[in-house]
Amino acid sequence: MESLYIHIPFCEKICTYCDFAKEVSKPFKRDRYLAALEKELEAHAERLKDLRTIFIGGGTPSILSPTQFDRLGGMLKRHIPMPDIEEFTVECNPSDINPDLAQKLIHIGVNRISIGIQTFNDEHLAFLNRTHRSQDIARAVRTLRDAGFENISADMLFGLPSQTMDALHDDMNQLLKLNVDHISYYNLILEEGTRLHTLYKKGAVELPDEDKEADMYETVIRRLKDSGYAHYEISNFAKAGKEAIHNVRIWKDADYLGIGAGAHSKYGATRYGNVRRVTRYIDTVLQDPSTVREAYPYEPVRDYMLNGLRLLEGISLNDFKIRFNKNVFDVYPSFKRMVEEGFLEQTDGRLHLTHKGLMYGNAIFQMV
Amino acid sequence: MKEKDYAAIEKRQKSIRNFSIIAHIDHGKSTLADRILEKTKSITAREMKEQLLDSMDLERERGITIKLNAVQINYEHTDENTYTFHLIDTPGHVDFAYEVSRSLAACEGALLVVDAAQGIEAQTLANVYLAIDNDLEIIPVINKIDLPSADVEKVRKDIEDVIGLDASEAVLTSAKEGKGIDDILASIIDKVPAPQGDPRAPLKALVFDSIYDPYRGVIPSIRVIEGTISKGEVIKMFSSGKKFEVSEVGVTTPKQQPRDYLGPGDVGYLVASIKDVEHVRVGDTITNAVHPAEKPLPGYRPLAPMVFCGLFPIDSNRYNDLREALERLKLNDAALTYEPENSQALGFGYRTGFLGMLHMEIIQERLEREFNIELIATAPSVIYRVHMNTGEMKTIDNPSEMPEPQYIEKIEEPYVDATIMCPKEYVGNIMELCQSKRGRFKNMTYLGDIRVELAYELPLLEIVYDFFDKLKSSSKGYASLDYDMKGYMESKLVKMDILINNEVVDALSTIVHKDFAYHRGKLITDKLKDIIPRQMFEVPIQASINNRIIARSTVRAMRKNVLSKCYGGDVSRKKKLLEKQKEGKKRMKNVGNVEVPQEAFLSVLSIDED
Numbered sequence: 018m019e020s021l022y023i024h025i026p027f028c029e030k031i032c033t034y035c036d037f038a039k040e041v042s043k044p045f046k047r048d049r050y051l052a053a054l055e056k057e058l059e060a061h062a063e064r065l066k067d068l069r070t071i072f073i074g075g076g077t078p079s080i081l082s083p084t085q086f087d088r089l090g091g092m093l094k095r096h097i098p099m100p101d102i103e104e105f106t107v108e109c110n111p112s113d114i115n116p117d118l119a120q121k122l123i124h125i126g127v128n129r130i131s132i133g134i135q136t137f138n139d140e141h142l143a144f145l146n147r148t149h150r151s152q153d154i155a156r157a158v159r160t161l162r163d164a165g166f167e168n169i170s171a172d173m174l175f176g177l178p179s180q181t182m183d184a185l186h187d188d189m190n191q192l193l194k195l196n197v198d199h200i201s202y203y204n205l206i207l208e209e210g211t212r213l214h215t216l217y218k219k220g221a222v223e224l225p226d227e228d229k230e231a232d233m234y235e236t237v238i239r240r241l242k243d244s245g246y247a248h249y250e251i252s253n254f255a256k257a258g259k260e261a262i263h264n265v266r267i268w269k270d271a272d273y274l275g276i277g278a279g280a281h282s283k284y285g286a287t288r289y290g291n292v293r294r295v296t297r298y299i300d301t302v303l304q305d306p307s308t309v310r311e312a313y314p315y316e317p318v319r320d321y322m323l324n325g326l327r328l329l330e331g332i333s334l335n336d337f338k339i340r341f342n343k344n345v346f347d348v349y350p351s352f353k354r355m356v357e358e359g360f361l362e363q364t365d366g367r368l369h370l371t372h373k374g375l376m377y378g379n380a381i382f383q384m385v
Numbered sequence: 386m387k388e389k390d391y392a393a394i395e396k397r398q399k400s401i402r403n404f405s406i407i408a409h410i411d412h413g414k415s416t417l418a419d420r421i422l423e424k425t426k427s428i429t430a431r432e433m434k435e436q437l438l439d440s441m442d443l444e445r446e447r448g449i450t451i452k453l454n455a456v457q458i459n460y461e462h463t464d465e466n467t468y469t470f471h472l473i474d475t476p477g478h479v480d481f482a483y484e485v486s487r488s489l490a491a492c493e494g495a496l497l498v499v500d501a502a503q504g505i506e507a508q509t510l511a512n513v514y515l516a517i518d519n520d521l522e523i524i525p526v527i528n529k530i531d532l533p534s535a536d537v538e539k540v541r542k543d544i545e546d547v548i549g550l551d552a553s554e555a556v557l558t559s560a561k562e563g564k565g566i567d568d569i570l571a572s573i574i575d576k577v578p579a580p581q582g583d584p585r586a587p588l589k590a591l592v593f594d595s596i597y598d599p600y601r602g603v604i605p606s607i608r609v610i611e612g613t614i615s616k617g618e619v620i621k622m623f624s625s626g627k628k629f630e631v632s633e634v635g636v637t638t639p640k641q642q643p644r645d646y647l648g649p650g651d652v653g654y655l656v657a658s659i660k661d662v663e664h665v666r667v668g669d670t671i672t673n674a675v676h677p678a679e680k681p682l683p684g685y686r687p688l689a690p691m692v693f694c695g696l697f698p699i700d701s702n703r704y705n706d707l708r709e710a711l712e713r714l715k716l717n718d719a720a721l722t723y724e725p726e727n728s729q730a731l732g733f734g735y736r737t738g739f740l741g742m743l744h745m746e747i748i749q750e751r752l753e754r755e756f757n758i759e760l761i762a763t764a765p766s767v768i769y770r771v772h773m774n775t776g777e778m779k780t781i782d783n784p785s786e787m788p789e790p791q792y793i794e795k796i797e798e799p800y801v802d803a804t805i806m807c808p809k810e811y812v813g814n815i816m817e818l819c820q821s822k823r824g825r826f827k828n829m830t831y832l833g834d835i836r837v838e839l840a841y842e843l844p845l846l847e848i849v850y851d852f853f854d855k856l857k858s859s860s861k862g863y864a865s866l867d868y869d870m871k872g873y874m875e876s877k878l879v880k881m882d883i884l885i886n887n888e889v890v891d892a893l894s895t896i897v898h899k900d901f902a903y904h905r906g907k908l909i910t911d912k913l914k915d916i917i918p919r920q921m922f923e924v925p926i927q928a929s930i931n932n933r934i935i936a937r938s939t940v941r942a943m944r945k946n947v948l949s950k951c952y953g954g955d956v957s958r959k960k961k962l963l964e965k966q967k968e969g970k971k972r973m974k975n976v977g978n979v980e981v982p983q984e985a986f987l988s989v990l991s992i993d994e995d
Contacts, residue, residue: 231944
């Protein structure tokens with residue numbers, strides 16, 4: 018397969034809103050974890066011959082020490098034909114970025130950095146329990162540019178507790194100044210089991226209502242488009258040619274391997290989810306890597322639609338027909354009404370969400 | 386048949402004591418009943434379950450007794466005689482006032498239990514007066530004296546001032562700690578008279594409850610007033626004239642224990658292969674078919690449902706399940722009626738009749754809980770009399786059946802004579818409330834220095850809506866309500882329709898008084914606007930009378946419903962969220978392309994007028 022995801026579940030602090038597999042732990046545990054990762058990677062080496070993209074996410078991958086990055090780079094080299102890799106992304110926290118780290122990343126073949134900015138507002142950053150402050154951000158981007166990175170993506174959030182429209186414009190002003198290549202701008206989601214959820218249930222925080230969130234989403238789309246970013250997925254924007262190759266492949270329903278605690282995979286018409294708890298992940302993998310993942314159903318047509326319609330270019334009607342030997346509108350008769358009512362549109366043999374449809378994505382996905 | 390030993394019957398009769406317990410919710414009725422059973426060793430510890438008399442889960446949760454129960458207790462007194470007590474439990478809500486009165490009619494005495502910290506509460510009053518009306522000996526019991534906030538003297542004074550009973554000899558108890566139970570039992574023996582009644586006279590037995598047994602049919606709970614009843618005799622129901630052969634008589638301890646016969650004062654059950662609950666009417670008199678009594682016992686009133694609503698399964702495939710569930714409930718509940726109804730908005734369901742709002746809520750809850758049928762209930766209605774231009778009169782219990790106004794000469798609605806008792810400081814509030822509920826003032830009487838009795842004529846419909854709750858809140862719970870049907874009176878009534886997305890939703894139509902229509906229309910449309918979730922398009926909600934819009938509000942279009950997060954390739958998360966949203970939709974009805982939640986159909990009922 019062509020895509021590999023590696024999860025690094027370690028953080029210095031836990032963000033208020035995060036519900037991914039992660040933990041705050043001592044550095045020596047990270048070494049044990051890397052050992053487990055290599056064992057898991059080794060177990061799947063056969064699948065990695067044609068690999069084109071690597072994405073290391075977290076947690077906080079940038080928490081790893083230079084030695085640990087060397088080790089990570091080493092294991093990738095041993096099992097993967099690194100010269101064939103088109104895109105190799107690592108998620109970094111702004112506060113972790115320094116010239117040494119940047120050099121180290123380049124050294125192991127990284128060519129794209131996804132930098133977790135979320136917001137430039139120090140109060141919001143403090144509330145979200147992020148490690149960085151606004152002053153770290155521009156410096157981090159400059160460091161990356163100086164090191165030679167030509168593909169930098171920024172992760173942003175809107176719909177933060179008590180965030181005003183003015184605060185959003187402030188964030189966007191500063192973001193646009195950075196002139197990054199790619200932007201993921203997510204609506205903050207309240208996830209069960211997070212600190213934010215507890216606070217919200219207690220009534221301690223207030224989240225923007227649906228109208229305000231809708232206004233914010235529209236503002237994000239409009240301003241990013243006006244500044245030369247193409248809106249190519251519900252939450253993703255890119256300058257020409259800088260779309261995230263790794264993610265686009267996944268949205269187009271390609272196979273991918275995920276390794277590490279809580280990582281998900283899809284191959285052989287099956288989906289897999291790894292054990293989420295870090296200690297259990299390590300112990301299980303070191304014993305028998307094949308027992309760390311649990312299969313769950315892959316629903317070819319539905320998954321193809323759920324992912325494909327996230328992309329603004331939508332799905333190819335012809336490709337659908339070739340894959341499933343059926344017409345989209347026969348499988349989903351309600352789509353005809355969605356087209357009539359302007360939620361979906363057919364352009365050049367593709368079926369895709371309209372701007373209006375974008376705002377009601379879930380209502381359409383429910384029909385799938 | 387064995388010759389009856391009347392002397393023995395008469396002797397035993399002297400040792401019988403029949404009593405009820407009257408108490409406000411939470412004042413400890415069930416705990417007290419449990420302690421009495423425990424003290425008299427009526428049940429073993431193993432059989433002892435918390436609050437035994439309230440056997441249905443729903444009763445236990447709501448802290449109220451719905452189904453009446455009676456239990457026989459044998460008590461060895463310190464005077465070395467053994468006494469037979471019958472404890473007859475009563476429900477505690479105005480909906481069941483008639484059943485309460487019949488249970489009380491089966492007793493010679495009642496324990497009035499008052500919480501030592503709370504004092505007398507309104508609910509208790511109506512039942513105390515029912516007991517006084519039935520000539521019962523009332524023994525005041527001040528309970529929960531162990532509470533730090535207990536004030537026995539104040540409660541004593543309360544009982545004397547508010548009810549007018551001598552409380553100097555009130556029994557002091559803590560049912561929770563088992564204190565004072567012996568005193569209660571002694572006082573029952575001393576004060577409650579033994580039942581009168583000639584065992585040689587023709588049989589007169591009062592029916593005060595019934596249960597349904599799938600193998601033995603309807604089993605009435607009876608109190609023998611005069612004469613005797615035994616196995617093999619043929620009995621006759623006074624109200625219907627139906628005859629049945631008795632196959633078993635017995636007492637409840639609380640298990641059913643067969644006996645050779647029941648005599649005057651006995652409280653027990655009889656089995657006579659009675660198939661239909663219709664034939665066992667609470668308040669009816671059972672007599673001997675061969676030697677019938679001349680007259681029935683006084684006070685019988687056939688139970689007629691007063692309140693109607695449509696019940697529709699949310700999942701229309703469960704229509705047959707709903708029918709079966711109603712059939713099952715009906716076996717045990719003569720007051721429940723139902724017939725098929727078809728709504729454009731809600732599909733197939735049943736028009737169902739109840740004694741009152743609590744009865745309605747209980748049945749709905751039992752259908753949902755015991756039979757797992759999710760329901761949509763429409764706003765309750767009463768029975769209207771519609772006089773047509775042609776001179777014909779139609780009775781209507783469903784607003785959707787209301788004829789077009791041009792054919793109607795006049796409409797009459799049922800009124801009640803309501804008696805409200807309250808401390809005098811709330812008179813102003815309550816008069817205001819009655820006024821806003823279209824009440825006609827009749828009379829006001831001071832009962833002593835503190836309490837006032839107000840008499841009003843009120844439309845039954847208003848009582849059915851939220852009068853009781855409003856009465857409670859405007860009197861801090863101190864006002865009590867009792868009412869009797871008065872009859873029909875002409876009213877300026879109109880049918881008000883509700884349109885969602887420009888379509889009339891038949892299940893939301895109500896009958897309202899013309900002068901109140903605009904106000905109520907505005908309240909309902911506003912309320913629906915808040916209840917109906919935003920859809921992908923704007924939804925107008927209108928109230929109309931005679932096709933003329935009188936009120937309108939708008940559910941604004943949903944702005945967004947989008948999940949932007951990637952979840953790192955974990956599609957299952959996204960699917961879960963979509964499932965959750967879909968699940969929520971399933972509980973709604975699609976009306977005019979709009980997803981309308983269940984509660985919307987009751988919103989017409991619970992609007993806050995303030």
